[in-house]
Amino acid sequence: MTGSKSCKKVISMRDTLVETVYHVLPMHSNPYGTLHGGMALNWILTNATMSAMRASRRPTVVARLDHTFFINPVKVGQNATLYSWTDYVGRSSLEATVVMESEDLASGKRRLTTLSYVVLVSVDDNLRPLPLNICIRPKNDLERRLYEQALLRRERREKEIANRREMVNEIEAPPSLDEDYHIVSYRYAYPEDAVFHNAFFAGKLMYYMDELAGILGTRYSKGAVVTASVDATNFYAPIKIGDAIEMHASLSYVGRSSMEVTIKVVARDEIKGIKRHTTTSYFTLVAVNELGRPRKVPPFEPKNDIQRELFQKALRRKRIRESMLKTLKDLEKSFDVIKELHKF
Template sequence: MTSVFQALPMHANPLGMLFGGIMEDWMVQVSSMEATRIARRPTLLASLESLYFLSPVLVGENAIITAWVDYVGNSSIDLSLLVEAENPIMNEKRLTTLAHMTYVAVGRDLRPVPVGVCIEPRTPEEEALYEDAIKRRKAREERIKDRRQRVFDTSPPRGLLDKYTVVTNKVVMPEDVMQINTLFAGRLMRLLDEVTALVATRYARGPVVTASVDSTDFYTPILLGETIVAYSTLTYVGKSSMEVMAKVIKRDEITGEERHTTTSYFTLVHVGPTGRSEPVEPFTPTEDWQKKLMAEAEERRSLRLEGLQAFRDNAEKVRELLAQKGLAP
């Protein structure tokens, strides 16, 4: 499936660049449609693999999002998405990002149900995509093996400084949900991008853009009428980048019951008037717990940098493959 979205001024930051949260919302829209089309029943986003934004989409340009299925399990569907920015006047395209998402087919009771579809790769190129999807599935299974315990971790996260922590409460309204009265994941990703950017902007005292989103797993769906409690807190400061943790708790205001929905880490970069990165004020930890937070964030940063070039190379490879097959517009 290929969808085209036009970047309008209402979608952009003051520098004319598309907000990362808008892009994430659009990607979830396209992948959700494709997953539902394959499953022929409602699907819920279970995970979003690490996401890097390699180039911005500017106002007046188009975001071309192509989605395809990599793997189908018993009740899950693995999809990939290639996003390109298109300048319609110059007739030029450039790579924006490559994304991998996993959906689960569910019944009306929101429990997983069999998809009833099987796919098999037929060419060496398809086999490579298929094998990559299996590797991601194994890594995800290892990552979420304790998810049943994580659901009950509803404690507020601790950041470097309280003044760079924002708590956002939002009631899930009818315009926020899908056909089975669960919060649309694209709306949640847009909200998290906004609140993490708020924290980063507060620290940088200037505009920021989303550079990457770490792997994000969803432990439990959020229902119509429940409250989203989104914590966003500063966990790392680099030369021009900041890491902000987003932790989401859902709350039933009638019963008082709370459940941990997801935790993710957003990397945002301070940019100047030309859109290039600019330095931020250094942060020097003084407490042992602050030093521990920074050290843990340094490890995540190192993993991101190691994966970035491989991510870029793989994205270009997939881009060429789709062009050869005539699947990309």
């Protein structure tokens, strides 16, 4: 269970459990009155970081957020509760599972909002990986099942992240369907943005990424949009405090009511003249009417080779999402996080 590394400390998943309740206020919402997708992503990564630090007792940075689907909204006035735990510890990396659900305080009804997996890496003062010598030892059937599933996810990710060091140099702007639907935004990384060692916190970055995706989706659809999902997001290089953050949003697909926006982030050390690709991710936005129901967006017919290629690639991603979403919705029918947590 614990692999061949040395285990100075053995912990159980339960030791790393973090539960956070937020009462969703207008300051947490999108213009449509439900929890802002970027705020939700920030909360997910904050909870994951707390669980990982309960396990590691060391600073950690976010290396990856797996595909994340928002299957139910949280309205202003409802509670959003996040539960997270560390279910795997590797050499220097850890995986945290985060479950988020809404609670309607009037009826007591709870609904699953999202289930995410986050990989974090323990780092030294120079933000380089630091081995952990900690092992998770599952202590009951539930923990054993979760541990085995986490091991499978780790194996599946290996291929996807094999080129992660080369990705740091991929700094060119992402292609867009139309130059009117490509936005570039810059901001500074300030000391208030770092949790440890001058490294910009990934949760805050995802807030900004989601915000920019929302601006572009609103521009194209000419109305309110909500974030339906974010594809797997790898963080290849840190953003250091003092860096300029270059963020691109490009429209990469238009469906009936949904749009895919590619967000690419490049960290720029303007003093040394160094640019590093931090991350690229695909946000799926759905245009909604005043009742929060999907509405049609202006159709987009690809006319040239670049547009056709972008559509084809996006459709492949859409199909992958559809099968993952089906699995999550099937799970939602029988899933009761509080009952599950009692088994820890």
